[in-house]
Amino acid sequence: MNILFTVCSLFIFVINVALYGAERNRKNNVYTEICENPANENESSVYCMKDYKKKNSSYPYKHIMNFLLDTQSKNKDNVAIVEHENGEPNNYLTYGDFFKKVFCFSNTLNTYEGKGIEEKIYKNEEKNNGKFRLLGLYGSNSMNWLAADMASMLSGVTTLVMHSKFSVDVIVDIIKETELEWLCLDLDLVEGLLAHRNEFPHLKNLIILDTLDKSNKIKSKGLDKSDKKKTNEVDNKLGNVDYDNEKLKKIKDLKVKASSVGINIMEFDEMANTEPKEIKINNEDPNFITSIVYTSGTSGKPKGVMLSNENFHNTIVPLCDHNLIKEYHPKTHFSYLPVSHIYERVLVHIFFVLGGTISIWSKDISIFSKDLSNSKGEVLAGVPKVFNRIYTNIMTEISNLPCFKRWLVKRIISIRKSNNNGSLGKFLEGLFKISSKIKKKVNTNLEVILNGGGKLSPKIANELRVLLNINFYQGYGLTESTGPIFAQDTSDTNTESMGIPVSPNTKYKVKTWETYKATDTLPKGELLVKSGSIFSGYFLEKENTEKSFTEDGYFKTGDVVQVNSDGSLTFLDRSKGLVKLSQGEYIETDLLNNLYSQISFINNCVVYGDDSMDGPLGIISVDKYLLYRSLKDDNMLEKTGITDNNYQDQLNDENINQSIFVDYVKEKMMETYKNTNLNRYNIINHIYLTSKVWDTNNYLTPTLKVKRFYVFKDYDFFIEEVKKIYKHKLKGIDEVSKNKEQKEEKKDEKNKSKNKNVQEKSSKDMNTKNVVNVTEKNPTKEKFTEQQENKEKNNKLRVRVNDVAQELESNK
Known part of the structure; x- marks a missing residue:
């Protein structure tokens, strides 16, 4: 065995030496230029995309529906959307059939009962001159959600978008505040809403988004978008429609219940059956508010972000021309992030403009991997939480390999990482096909992972790039920036970069914040942005809108960044994530959250600190199974009393906060800390462990960010105890x-x-000698x-x- 180890090591070493010198270093590109000098001593210069004046003329404003109508006319027989069920492709629509739905529903929005959705005047809102025709969208990813969205764009109706994972209380507050009358929603959300009928007297009409027509069921695997015979068969079935009887019965019962409290329930399919006489885009004004998107609210009450026609144009059109699209030519988008989030919604619109296929997941996390594999998407867009979990699953699989095989895999991966997955990496992959075997379990077509919605650890980004033999790119955006406003160029291989402006009309600078100086050689500070992609304001919240902008019209992102020498940005921290301890030392809570979340069994680490404390504390969400596996690997089962049969019951909050578990987790955290160059103030001495499920019903946003506000609120008992x-x-x-x-x-x-x-004694005895x-x-x-x-x-x-x-x- 020793001889075999030696031979393998020698073989790999020789290859490494032979090919290492052949690697060519990429030239450092400069992507931006300075377009304005600093406004004051606390700000950096203003940066723009290189040749921004010339490039700006390449994207004259056009309503986004013009692009979509052009695509549908060229791709009528191609598959637009595939819905998955139980991990398998289930329903589908061609571009022709999908846009027929869009046109019909648009007609209904304009003509229902002779008047359609009526205009309402909001005296406290200046945008649209205070006049809005609102349609609420409250549901999960579906073809009807997308059809309702595009039909509203066509009709000049403003969509009021709410995440399907918002709590009922939040939805009730939004409906009440906006006096909403029309709402599209999923069938399983209706009953919970009706229970609060007395709190929103204005709501009149509910439209069920669920697909009840089963005529477009996929009966064979491997749907080919060029298979016209199959799409013709769909048209022939329309006279003999098969319906989901279980859902129909539920709707019938709910209609009776809703009618008794003055609400009318309708089915989307019924409202999308009359085509208009002509297809016309209503309200193409670039400043028209076409959508109000309620933010997920990581730190408090959600706000309605008003996005205009111009905002969508300035994001979607330049992204369709991005060199990532040109280089990889993606044909399929795997849609699993909530489409109610602007990040996913923009990605869906991009693929529609490009004539691609939208593959919608089964909405069941337990079969996510199967959906991902069957989607055959070339680009996987996601958020850090998703990629962390994929990485953990891969590493768990590797750790379960036999001893020699595990050593060989890790050694080869290590060499490929040190070689930056270059020529040597490609040679080793061709020889051993390690990544091909891993990729087969994830998605054989995968070429690129695109991270957004938060910073992914550079270590994990690099690991995934090598493990899956793919490229990694990152972007940055907010709901207020209509999604991605910065994205990496394909020539930028820096895993810490958030990229450069997407649109040539985007300007950005940084302002000194706490210890971060805008005057440094590489400017650091709060990111300030001015762009045609930046939102018009918060709906009905003029004061909050004014607070969000500087006097010279730049949006305050609240994110602390560094402007790199090539003009790209590196995320440093949330301005709210930098806290001062009692010694006057600063710690970056987001940095620590990401650092300790790399530990295999930690789902989420939420760090808290303030100026009354000598050090930070951590609220840590652990995965029961992965904690059990870690304990087993470290021979801790006997000491802790945990077994294969009882870990699900025994690893509860009460038990895992005993010193033996707390010390074990702290030891793992200390091992992670020692691999950094952070000072001792970043050591977390006080932790609370919880194995309760964290999801979008309690502590996670729809994009799986942690709602710190709610975590701190519910675990205040521990915070106060540490204080x-x-x-x-x-x-x-x-x-x-x-x-x-x-x-x-x-x-x-x-x-x-x-x-x-x-x-007194002295005054009496003044004449005596013994004074x-x-x-x-x-x-x-x-x-x-x-x-x-x-x-x-x-x-x-x-x-x-x-x-x-x-x-x-x-x-x-």
Whole structure:
């Protein structure tokens, strides 16, 4: 076995030496130019895309529906959407059939009962002159959701988009605040909403988005978009429609219930059956608010972000021309992120404009991998949480390999990483096909992963790039920027880069924030952006809108970034994520959240700190199975009493917060910390472990970001407990000082009393020789005072020693 190890190692080493010198270094590109000088000493220069003036003329404004109508006319027989069910392709629509739905529903929005959706005036809103025709969208990814969205764009109706995972209370507040009358939603959301009928008297019409028509069921695997025979068969079936009877019965019952409280329930399919006489885009004004998207709200109440026709144009059209699209020519988009989130919605629109296929997942996390594999998508767009989980699953599979095979796989991957997956990496992959075998379990067509919605750890990005033999790119955007406003160029291989502006009319700069200086060689600070992609304001919230912009019209993103030498951005922190501890030291909570979330069994780490604390604390969500596996690998099962059969029951919140589990997790965290160059203030000594499920119903947004506000609220009992520890620690020192002051006061009072007696006696015995001098030293008093001072010094020293001992013990 030793000989075999040696031969393999030697073979790999020889190849490495032979090909390493052949690797060519990429030239550093410069992607941007300075277009304006700094406005003041606290700001950087203003940056723009290179040749922005010339490129800006390439994208004259056109309503986005013009592009979509052009696509549908060229691709009528091609498959537009495939819906998956139980991990298999289920329903589908061609471009011709899908846009027939769009046109019919648009006609209904304009003509229902002779008036369609009526205009409502909002006196507290300036945009659209206060006039809005609102259609609420509250549901999960589906072909009817997308049809309703595009029909509204065509009709000049403003969509009011709410995440399907918002709690009912949040939805009720939004409906009440906006006085919404029309709402499209999923069937399974209706009953929960009707229970709150008394709280939103304006709501009149509910439209069920579920597909009830089964005539477009896929009866064979491997749907080919060029298979015209199959699409013709669909047309022939329309006279003999098969319906989902279970859903029909549920709708019938709900109609009766809703009618009794003054609400009319309709089915989307029924409202999309009358075509208009002509196809006309209503309201092409670039400033018209075409959509109001309610943010997921990581730190409080969701706000309605108003997006205009121009906002969508300035994001979607340049992205369709991005070199990532030109280089990889993606044909299929796997749609699993909530389409109610602007990131996913923009991606769907891009693929529609390009004439691609939208592959909608089964909406069941347990068969996500099967959906992903069957989608055959070339580009996987996602958020850090998704890619972290994919990485963890791959590494778990590798760790389960036999000893020699595991060693060989890890060694080859390590060499490919050190070679930046270049010529040597490609040679080794061709020889051993390790990535091909891993990729086969993920998605054989996958070429690119595109991260957005948060920063992915560079380590994991690099690992995935090698493990799957794919390319990794990153973007940056917000709901307020109509999704991606920065994206990496394909020549940019820096896994920490967030890219450069998507649109040539985007300007950006940074403003000094806390320890980050805009005047550094590589400017750092809060990112400020001005662009045609930036939103028009928060619906009905003028004050919040004004607070979100600088005096010169730049949007305050709240994100701290660095402007790199090539003009690209590197994310550093959320401005809210930088907190000051009691010593005056700053820590980056988001950095620590990402750092410790790399531990295999940690789903989420949420770090808290403030200026009353000497160090941060962590609320840590763990995966029961992966924690059990980790304990097993470290031979900890016997010590903890955990077995194969009881880990699901025993790894509950009460048990895992016993010292044996807490110490085990802290040890893993310390191992991770030691691989960084962070100072000791980033060590987390106090943690609370929870194995309860965190999902979009409690602590996660639809894009799987953590709602810190709610975590801190629900785990306030632990935060306050830790704060008391630091308070008592400080109080221990303060008590010594206080006691000393009290003793000194008593001593002064005693001296004053003695002095008074001496003075009285002195006045009586003035003629005697034995006059007592009040300024003379008193040996007894001196000795007593010296003893007291020594005692207090010892007490103070003892407190300090205890504090240091506790800190050392907690840092072990």
